[in-house]
């Protein structure tokens with residue numbers, strides 16, 4: 519077992535990460551260049567952003583602000599390699615009731631899944647991967663940071679970054695996600711030029727967000743609801759979590775936020791749709 523003190527420290531580090539990573543001095547995202555005209559849309563080829571200068575992995579933060587009230591809810595399924603014993607002892611890193619709520623509310627959503635989570639919950643990974651309401655993308659294998667200083671998360675070396683992302687894709691497919699999307703969310707949202715360069719051969723678009731829900735370790739669902747409703751703009755990408763133990767209010771938040779945003783005229787979309795809109799924008 520992990521000593522409680524260490525667990526609390528890790529929890530706080532993650533909370534700090536999620537609270538701060540929108541303003542953590544990350545480099546400017548790569549230019550959102552439109553797709554080449556030859557890249558005709560295909561149902562089997564999800565849209566990606568064109569690479570940045572020098573082939574750098576492109577970074578997506580939100581969709582167009584001027585194409586109507588569309589918003590993407592995204593859920594990170596975090597799990598680290600050393601959390602297996604905690605899961606075995608009964609800690610829930612999954613959140614089936616949240617997924618049930620999204621299904622009941624008919625909200626399309628994008629799940630950024632760690633490989634380790636897919637290994638722990640293969641039936642859920644498979645179910646999400648086969649449900650057209652959802653798209654499953656990559657959140658690394660074991661939630662290690664891709665920069666040296668990412669709020670205390672253990673770090674992946676630059677020479678292992680590509681391997682880590684590919685290992686996560688392999689774990690997702692092994693668990694039964696047939697077509698994980700070519701989108702990668704950096705653990706903690708931490709990235710730099712070196713990380714973007716390390717992943718440029720993988721063909722992923724890095725997906726950040728513009729609205730931090732604040733659901734990580736929150737106990738007051740109303741405060742999270744307020745933060746989301748105050749933050750959402752047309753084209754927004756909201757980051758939330760799909761793990762009961764670290765984000766216990768998220769289902770309640772979704773049940774409150776979804777009808778309210780619909781009342782305000784918003785439509786829910788997956789990240790792929792916002793990326794497609796971004797590519798089509800001139």
Ligand SMILES: [Zn+2]
Pocket residue numbers: 594595596657661705706
């Ligand atoms: Zn995460």
